[in-house]
Amino acid sequence: MASSRVDLDGNPIKPITICMIGAGGFIGSHLCEKLMSETPHSVLALDVYNDKIKHLLEPHTLPWASRIQFHRLNIKHDSRLEGLIKMSDLTINLAAICTPADYNTRPLDTIYSNFIDALPVVKYCSENNKRLIHFSTCEVYGKTIGSFLPKDSPLRQDPAYYVLKEDESPCIFGSIEKQRWSYACAKQLIERLVYAEGAENGLEFTIVRPFNWIGPRMDFIPGIDGPSEGVPRVLACFSNNLLRGEPLKLVDGGQSQRTFVYIKDAIEAVLLMIENPARANGHIFNVGNPNNEVTVRQLAEMMTQVYSKVSGEAPLEKPTIDVSSKEFYGEGYDDSDKRIPDMTIINRQLGWNPKTSLWDLLESTLTYQHRTYAEAVKKVIAKPVAS
Numbered sequence: 472m473a474s475s476r477v478d479l480d481g482n483p484i485k486p487i488t489i490c491m492i493g494a495g496g497f498i499g500s501h502l503c504e505k506l507m508s509e510t511p512h513s514v515l516a517l518d519v520y521n522d523k524i525k526h527l528l529e530p531h532t533l534p535w536a537s538r539i540q541f542h543r544l545n546i547k548h549d550s551r552l553e554g555l556i557k558m559s560d561l562t563i564n565l566a567a568i569c570t571p572a573d574y575n576t577r578p579l580d581t582i583y584s585n586f587i588d589a590l591p592v593v594k595y596c597s598e599n600n601k602r603l604i605h606f607s608t609c610e611v612y613g614k615t616i617g618s619f620l621p622k623d624s625p626l627r628q629d630p631a632y633y634v635l636k637e638d639e640s641p642c643i644f645g646s647i648e649k650q651r652w653s654y655a656c657a658k659q660l661i662e663r664l665v666y667a668e669g670a671e672n673g674l675e676f677t678i679v680r681p682f683n684w685i686g687p688r689m690d691f692i693p694g695i696d697g698p699s700e701g702v703p704r705v706l707a708c709f710s711n712n713l714l715r716g717e718p719l720k721l722v723d724g725g726q727s728q729r730t731f732v733y734i735k736d737a738i739e740a741v742l743l744m745i746e747n748p749a750r751a752n753g754h755i756f757n758v759g760n761p762n763n764e765v766t767v768r769q770l771a772e773m774m775t776q777v778y779s780k781v782s783g784e785a786p787l788e789k790p791t792i793d794v795s796s797k798e799f800y801g802e803g804y805d806d807s808d809k810r811i812p813d814m815t816i817i818n819r820q821l822g823w824n825p826k827t828s829l830w831d832l833l834e835s836t837l838t839y840q841h842r843t844y845a846e847a848v849k850k851v852i853a854k855p856v857a858s
């Protein structure tokens with residue numbers, strides 16, 4: 472497996488050690504899985520939780536057992552962090568608060584998590600001449616230029632007014648009272664800091680801007696493997712509604728548009744970045760699937776159809792209900808209107824293209840959700856309420 476691997480320029484790939492911060496989350500779990508099963512690299516996996524990577528850590532007889540080591544630590548206050556970065560060739564920082572329900576209700580935690588807590592990671596990488604792959608977000612683009620044009624303006628159809636380009640598009644956020652943008656703003660500032668460390672101190676960096684990566688193990692199902700009152704990202708919200716046989720909630724009419732990419736496609740892009748530093752260093756990459764665009768309403772409709780197919784249960788007569796953003800997220804919520812990633816840079820540097828259609832990725836993801844959660848949800852629903 473490992474010895475014959477070559478990079479995009481035909482050079483043999485040497486095994487490296489990766490310090491992965493936030494390795495126990497959704498993206499981290501898929502990246503660890505890929506690195507263990509298909510590469511010779513070693514991972515120091517840092518997180519406060521490890522439930523999503525347990526299957527990679529135990530039993531100790533797993534073929535990659537000597538290449539993955541879990542360190543339970545909170546990067547906010549743990550003196551082991553610098554040592555672990557020093558022991559590694561590359562650091563990948565995934566740690567963040569990244570669920571929109573938190574941005575306007577816990578803005579301080581959001582800003583600290585996405586900016587302040589990421590600062591020492593950037594500093595240790597820069598001071599110790601270690602390469603850094605930092606996870607940012609497509610939310611740094613905020614709203615499209617087109618969203619400010621009159622509703623009937625033909626320019627709204629012109630890609631120049633909505634396609635998001637790493638090196639050209641502006642970052643357009645709402646006012647300060649719209650605390651939704653606390654996350655995007657913190658991510659933008661840490662991007663600028665990483666970029667400046669590169670420019671002034673020679674830090675070798677890559678910045679990743681994921682565009683709605685979805686798939687198995689994303690977030691949690693409220694009341695099953697997360698808090699009953701918790702609000703995860705849309706895939707888990709809609710999965711939860713489908714599992715419980717309740718209508719899917721469309722925030723402000725479900726008119727916002729998103730492009731969804733399958734986690735397994737996106738992880739291929741990250742692996743190319745890891746193994747092709749000469750092509751990835753100094754770059755910011757959009758990673759998304761411009762062909763998988765839908766409104767949130769269309770997403771709800773498609774998930775309803777797919778879930779019916781994989782579960783064998785008939786869809787509800789009225790599968791969606793409208794809910795205001797104030798009711799659903801509280802004061803200070805705002806939204807990105809449309810997110811189409813420009814793929815020129817990642818195509819040119821890494822030759823990467825997403826492959827999986829929205830229908831196919833929903834089919835495999837909802838098959839997983841049904842298999843993993845349907846029984847547990849049924850049990851919770853069947854429980855008599857305590858009087």
Ligand SMILES: NC(=O)c1ccc[n+]([C@@H]2O[C@H](COP(=O)([O-])OP(=O)(O)OC[C@H]3O[C@@H](n4cnc5c(N)ncnc54)[C@H](O)[C@@H]3O)[C@@H](O)[C@H]2O)c1
Pocket residue numbers: 492493494495496497498499517518519520544545546547564565566567568569584588606607608609680681682683684685690
């Ligand atoms: N999933 C997406 O589509 C998406 C899109 C845009 C950006 N991102 C970015 O990618 C990164 C990973 O996202 P994800 O979807 O895997 O989220 P996730 O919440 O599943 O994973 C983040 C992980 O970081 C850990 N973490 C948070 N704070 C920590 C701390 N102080 N110390 C140690 N561990 C800590 C969490 O426990 C969690 O396991 C984030 O930076 C996020 O902003 C993700």
Ligand SMILES: O=C(O)[C@H]1O[C@H](OP(=O)(O)OP(=O)(O)OC[C@H]2O[C@@H](n3ccc(=O)[nH]c3=O)[C@H](O)[C@@H]2O)[C@H](O)[C@@H](O)[C@@H]1O
Pocket residue numbers: 569570571607608609610681682683684703704705706708709720721722723725727729767806807
């Ligand atoms: O995934 C990304 O690329 C980035 O975008 C996400 O932001 P967003 O797409 O707005 O978050 P979701 O929770 O996935 O919501 C998508 C859309 O669905 C809507 N929604 C969500 C949940 C729900 O039950 N109903 C509903 O209509 C939201 O209002 C929003 O318009 C999160 O900010 C991050 O995880 C990430 O940085």
